[in-house]
Amino acid sequence: MKIIYTGYLANRVRPRKEWDYEVRDAVDKALELVEGKHGFRTPFEIWRNCELIITIGHNIYTTSIEIRPPQMAVIKRRANWHNGYAYYCNGVFWANISRIKVELI
Secondary structure, X not given: OEEEEEEOOOOOOOOHHHOOHXXXXXXXXXXXXXXXXXXXXXOOOEEOOOEEEEEEOOOHHHOEEEEEOOHHHHHHHOOOOOXXXXXXXXXXXXXXXXXXXXXXX
8 A cells, every 4th residue: 555644744755753752653553554455345335546634733633544545446336336435543443434444355
């Protein structure tokens, strides 16, 4: 899975040392979960070739970790999809609309 870092402190040369310890722990756990994976599955849909987008904020409350499918996949499906992405919270990834745990594939 492609990993994209954005946001506060994301474009510095050595950003990890400046991150809050909660942010480092969350990012490390999310990276462990997606290692070797390429998408996610819910009872309603399957998304493949996704990207892990990590937006670094000032602390854990302003940091977000999301698995997003390619924009063209969302456009091709038009109204035939329910959850547009999965977000990381409390050690697992959750579907954004139905708020259920997703299975990483």
